[in-house]
Amino acid sequence: MTLQIRTLDEYRAVYERSVRDPEGFWAEQAATFRWHKPWRRVLEWNFREPRVKWFIGGRLNITENCLDRHLETRPDQVALLWEPNDPKRKVRRITYRQLYGLVCQLANALKAQGVRKGDRVCLYMPMVPELAIAVLACARIGAVHSVVFAGFSAVALADRIKDAQAKVVITADANARGPKNIAVKTVVDEALSMGCSSVERVIVLRNTGDEVPMTAGRDLWWHDAVRGKRKTCKATVVDSEHMLFILYTSGSTGKPKGVVHTHGGYMVYTEFTFRNVFQYQPGDIYWCTADIGWITGHSYIVYGPLLAGATTLMFEGIPTYPDPGRFWEVVQRHKVNIFYTAPTAIRALMAAGDEWVKGRRLTSLRVLGTVGEPINEEAWRWYYERVGKKRCPIVDTWWQTETGGILISPLASITPLKPCYATLPLPGVQPCLVDANGNELEGPNVEGMLCLKFPWPSILRTTFGDHERCRLNYFAAFPDKYFTGDGARRDDNGMYRIIGRVDDVINVSGHRIGTAEVEDAINKAPNVVESAVVGYPHPIKGQGIYAYVITSGPVGDLSAFRQAVLDTVTREIGPIAKPDKIQVVPGLPKTRSGKIMRRILRKIAEGDTSNLGDTTTLLNPEVVDEIKSGALV
Numbered sequence: 001m002t003l004q005i006r007t008l009d010e011y012r013a014v015y016e017r018s019v020r021d022p023e024g025f026w027a028e029q030a031a032t033f034r035w036h037k038p039w040r041r042v043l044e045w046n047f048r049e050p051r052v053k054w055f056i057g058g059r060l061n062i063t064e065n066c067l068d069r070h071l072e073t074r075p076d077q078v079a080l081l082w083e084p085n086d087p088k089r090k091v092r093r094i095t096y097r098q099l100y101g102l103v104c105q106l107a108n109a110l111k112a113q114g115v116r117k118g119d120r121v122c123l124y125m126p127m128v129p130e131l132a133i134a135v136l137a138c139a140r141i142g143a144v145h146s147v148v149f150a151g152f153s154a155v156a157l158a159d160r161i162k163d164a165q166a167k168v169v170i171t172a173d174a175n176a177r178g179p180k181n182i183a184v185k186t187v188v189d190e191a192l193s194m195g196c197s198s199v200e201r202v203i204v205l206r207n208t209g210d211e212v213p214m215t216a217g218r219d220l221w222w223h224d225a226v227r228g229k230r231k232t233c234k235a236t237v238v239d240s241e242h243m244l245f246i247l248y249t250s251g252s253t254g255k256p257k258g259v260v261h262t263h264g265g266y267m268v269y270t271e272f273t274f275r276n277v278f279q280y281q282p283g284d285i286y287w288c289t290a291d292i293g294w295i296t297g298h299s300y301i302v303y304g305p306l307l308a309g310a311t312t313l314m315f316e317g318i319p320t321y322p323d324p325g326r327f328w329e330v331v332q333r334h335k336v337n338i339f340y341t342a343p344t345a346i347r348a349l350m351a352a353g354d355e356w357v358k359g360r361r362l363t364s365l366r367v368l369g370t371v372g373e374p375i376n377e378e379a380w381r382w383y384y385e386r387v388g389k390k391r392c393p394i395v396d397t398w399w400q401t402e403t404g405g406i407l408i409s410p411l412a413s414i415t416p417l418k419p420c421y422a423t424l425p426l427p428g429v430q431p432c433l434v435d436a437n438g439n440e441l442e443g444p445n446v447e448g449m450l451c452l453k454f455p456w457p458s459i460l461r462t463t464f465g466d467h468e469r470c471r472l473n474y475f476a477a478f479p480d481k482y483f484t485g486d487g488a489r490r491d492d493n494g495m496y497r498i499i500g501r502v503d504d505v506i507n508v509s510g511h512r513i514g515t516a517e518v519e520d521a522i523n524k525a526p527n528v529v530e531s532a533v534v535g536y537p538h539p540i541k542g543q544g545i546y547a548y549v550i551t552s553g554p555v556g557d558l559s560a561f562r563q564a565v566l567d568t569v570t571r572e573i574g575p576i577a578k579p580d581k582i583q584v585v586p587g588l589p590k591t592r593s594g595k596i597m598r599r600i601l602r603k604i605a606e607g608d609t610s611n612l613g614d615t616t617t618l619l620n621p622e623v624v625d626e627i628k629s630g631a632l633v
């Protein structure tokens with residue numbers, strides 16, 4: 001097990017050491033894992049190309065550290081505790097020994113289907129234990145998983161399958177979410193009809209039992225694939241820098257990019273941060289409410305907790321089914337000690353009223369966490385007082401898909417708390433704030449763009465198939481720095497408050513949505529000529545999506561037109577990217593070089609038109625008044 005920090009003084013000493021001697025510090029952490037061959041060098045890096053390698057020459061398999069090493073010490077401890085969508089269905093408890101067997105069995109099945117080291121496997125699945133099993137089975141044989149959140153549309157899924165050139169897709173008949181079953185296999189079928197020629201095999205889990213069409217020669221039931229397969233499978237030993245997974249995420253331009261993480265560094269960092277941030281203690285029941293389709297689920301439902309030998313609870317359903325008391329009912333039933341969720345869920349449950357929390361026995365809770373977007377003070381207080389009864393620290397964890405693990409966060413019960421602040425950098429993390437010219441802002445009470453000056457073990461290595469895109473996106477804005485896309489401030493105690501994105505990315509309910517992506521989708525709707533999308537403050541979602549749309553002629557029935565736009569976005573991306581507001585406009589404010597002035601559109605969407613700044617330099621200043629008068633606020 002990696003070092004576990006116990007006091008603030010120890011944190012300070014460890015932090016100081018991690019900056020003075022990062023290689024020594026991380027080598028000590030890495031040495032606590034099972035390796036087949038030790039590394040020759042701890043770190044090689046430059047942020048120019050960029051090129052970052054950790055534990056060079058080391059050989060391992062992350063799943064041996066998630067599974068095999070626990071077989072000696074805790075074979076019968078529950079590894080995965082699964083809470084079904086329907087509270088009347090049976091809870092599943094899978095011990096480390098059982099999980100090992102199930103992962104090995106599927107790993108053998110994948111091998112039998114021709115999956116080899118380095119091949120990409122796309123997982124489009126509900127939140128059932130088999131998703132975690134599939135993730136680990138891929139890693140077991142050195143294959144690369146690419147989990148696609150099951151709320152994405154067929155078009156979005158096809159884009160990701162093609163980009164990754166996936167050989168196999170694993171899916172299920174349907175996904176039980178709240179009161180309804182959502183067919184997922186049919187989405188896969190539709191995606192595969194869009195020219196995903198790399199896909200040779202589709203493995204289908206029988207989950208809800210809903211009828212699904214199977215394509216002969218291509219589709220195979222999960223239960224048939226694993227039948228007769230051995231429950232042991234020697235892990236494929238890989239290089240530290242062997243690709244572990246691809247996870248697609250949105251940026252300010254173009255299509256989503258496939259963020260790449262690797263076995264060695266990701267393993268060391270997720271285990272270390274899991275145990276330190278949440279102050280995990282052996283025997284704790286830990287619950288992260290995210291979906292494995294996002295990085296939070298990868299790092300802090302699957303890998304981090306299993307590496308640490310924890311019991312990780314996986315929830316199939318949604319926070320409001322069958323009622324808004326569901327989270328608290330689950331906490332009570334399973335005596336959850338550590339609970340990790342998103343501000344949007346907290347705000348939604350807060351809005352549902354205190355009565356849902358009141359009747360529940362939440363005394364098992366010791367640590368509360370949040371992630372995904374800035375948490376507003378009101379939600380922070382409600383979470384602290386009503387859920388945690390002022391006994392439980394809130395760890396406001398700031399990180400990103402690209403960072404692999406938490407970078408800035410309190411250590412539970414160690415770091416002093418300050419609402420809305422992610423507080424201090426974790427050991428090995430060297431944040432800085434820069435101004436628009438790239439000058440580093442020193443000292444307290446400054447606000448700027450958040451960058452990192454030094455690599456940590458789980459920094460992204462590349463964007464799949466396009467390294468230049470990785471460089472341009474993260475390493476080109478400021479020389480020798482990783483740029484996060486976030487703005488932040490630092491107070492007099494060196495604590496960081498994350499303000500939010502400074503690029504054209506919207507954070508809707510903790511999900512990252514690129515404005516360009518939504519615009520591309522809207523532009524495919526009938527009669528649409530051009531569009532511009534901005535975020536605006538939304539009481540539950542954090543940010544809502546506001547779309548300004550230019551049409552080719554009169555729209556006629558406005559609500560039918562809006563519906564057509566929503567349907568198009570749902571088809572192209574998925575329901576999470578649906579605009580909350582759609583305003584038909586005669587034109588968009590543009591600079592003389594043809595760039596849309598989003599600053600003005602953002603202000604109008606926020607309902608703040610008092611000071612739009614200088615609009616005289618616009619190509620078409622007259623549209624501003626027209627947009628203002630038709631604004632949907």
Ligand code: WT7
Nearest residue numbers: 296371372373374396397398399400401498512
């Ligand atoms: C963006 C990354 C990391 C897992 C979930 C989202 C925002 C994330 C916080 C926080 C304020 C946060 C940032 C970041 N964000 N955590 N604690 N406080 N903002 O991962 O989809 O890669 O999004 O989420 O804007 O850049 P993601």
